[in-house]
Amino acid sequence: GENVEQHPSTLSVQEGDSAVIKCTYSDSASNYFPWYKQELGKRPQLIIDIRSNVGEKKDQRIAVTLNKTAKHFSLHITETQPEDSAVYFCAAPRRGGGADGLTFGKGTHLIIQP
Amino acid sequence: DVKVTQSSRYLVKRTGEKVFLECVQDMDHENMFWYRQDPGLGLRLIYFSYDVKMKEKGDIPEGYSVSREKKERFSLILESASTNQTSMYLCASSWDRGDSPLHFGNGTRLTVT
Numbered sequence: 001g002e003n004v005e006q007h008p009s010t011l012s013v014q015e016g017d018s019a020v021i022k023c024t025y026s027d028s029a030s031n032y033f034p035w036y037k038q039e040l041g042k043r044p045q046l047i048i049d050i051r052s053n054v055g056e057k058k059d060q061r062i063a064v065t066l067n068k069t070a071k072h073f074s075l076h077i078t079e080t081q082p083e084d085s086a087v088y089f090c091a092a093p094r095r096g097g098g099a100d101g102l103t104f105g106k107g108t109h110l111i112i113q114p
Numbered sequence: 115d116v117k118v119t120q121s122s123r124y125l126v127k128r129t130g131e132k133v134f135l136e137c138v139q140d141m142d143h144e145n146m147f148w149y150r151q152d153p154g155l156g157l158r159l160i161y162f163s164y165d166v167k168m169k170e171k172g173d174i175p176e177g178y179s180v181s182r183e184k185k186e187r188f189s190l191i192l193e194s195a196s197t198n199q200t201s202m203y204l205c206a207s208s209w210d211r212g213d214s215p216l217h218f219g220n221g222t223r224l225t226v227t
Contacts (some may be wrong), residue, residue, distance in 0.1 A: 001173070009154075032213035043204070043218040051213070089156060093213055100170065101147050102216060102226070106156040 002027045002092050006105025014113050019080055022109045024072040027058045033066060033073045034102070036089045037065035044089060048075070077110075117141070118219040119131045120205050126225045133192040135222050137205030143210065146188035147216065148172075148180065151202040158201075163188055 003026040015021045025033075032048035050057045050064045050073065057064050061080075066073040077084055087109050091102040118164040121136035139146065149172075159172030161180040169180050177199060188207075192199055196217045202223050207217040 006156075031197075034215060034218075043220050044216075045218070049215065067210075084181045094159065094173075101145075101159050101162050101172065102156040105157070106154060 002030060002094055002103040003094050003103045004090060004103050006090050006108060008035045009106065010109045010111070012034070012111040012113055013080055015082065017080055017085070019077045019110055021067075021075045021088055021090070021110070022072060023074070023092075023105050024070075026071065027092070027094045028068075028071065029044075032093055033064065034091050035062075035064060035075050035106075036091065038087045038089065045080070047088075049077075049110055050075060072107060080112050082112050082114065086110060118205055118207055118217050120203075120222050122220040122222050123220060124223050124225075126227065127192075128193050128227055129196060131192075131195050131226075132193050133224065134191040135192075135203055135205075135224070135227075137188045137190070137219055138186050139188075139205075139207040139217070140186065141207065141209075141217070142185065143207040143217075144185070146182065147206045148178075148188070148190045149204045149206065150174065151204055151221070155203065160190065176199060191204075194222075195224075197226050200224060200226045 005024045031052040036044040037047045038044040038114045066081045087107045088106040094103045118139045149157040150162045163182040179191045204221045205219040208214045
């Protein structure tokens with residue numbers, strides 16, 4: 001099955017600066033890479049995802065990049081704001097071909113310093 | 115908007131009790147999942163179901179079972195609760211099995227004493 005490693009476990013940035021969270025995966029057949037945001041006391045919610053046929057996807061201040069050769073993908077948040085403070089999880093298909101649910105990284109606690 | 119509803123937000127049970135966690139989704143999704151969330155360990159898959167009466171083990175199924183009698187409802191069962199099952203339990207649903215977004219419920223925080 002898939003193994004997903006996520007770094008760092010905690011990231012503190014000044015408001016207005018950029019934040020980058022990185023994940024690696026093990027199964028070269030994996031084809032779908034979502035990112036979830038979980039605010040304190042709330043459910044995880046999808047914020048952006050990317051499929052293996054593209055290298056980058058953007059949605060306003062957030063972007064995800066994918067390097068299939070190196071088997072890693074990253075979440076980029078620009079112009080960070082206090083409401084970006086949360087735990088972020090990356091994920092990949094549990095069995096690389098796209099079946100049987102998602103395997104999650106252990107999470108990154110993003111802290112935005114005022 | 116997809117709605118996944120978990121019947122209890124907080125639950126306190128005693129060691130050895132049989133515990134039922136209920137989850138209902140309203141989007142006619144084929145696939146439903148139970149995850150467990152623990153600090154520092156992320157979300158780990160317990161069981162999932164891709165059709166009524168079908169179930170598959172996830173990565174940590176020991177001590178748990180599931181039931182899916184109707185498409186919209188997926189239940190997690192702790193046959194004999196133990197203190198190491200104290201955790202946050204998250205139900206999710208999706209329209210595909212692995213390469214589509216998961217829609218999560220609000221979670222049930224279970225404490226076993």
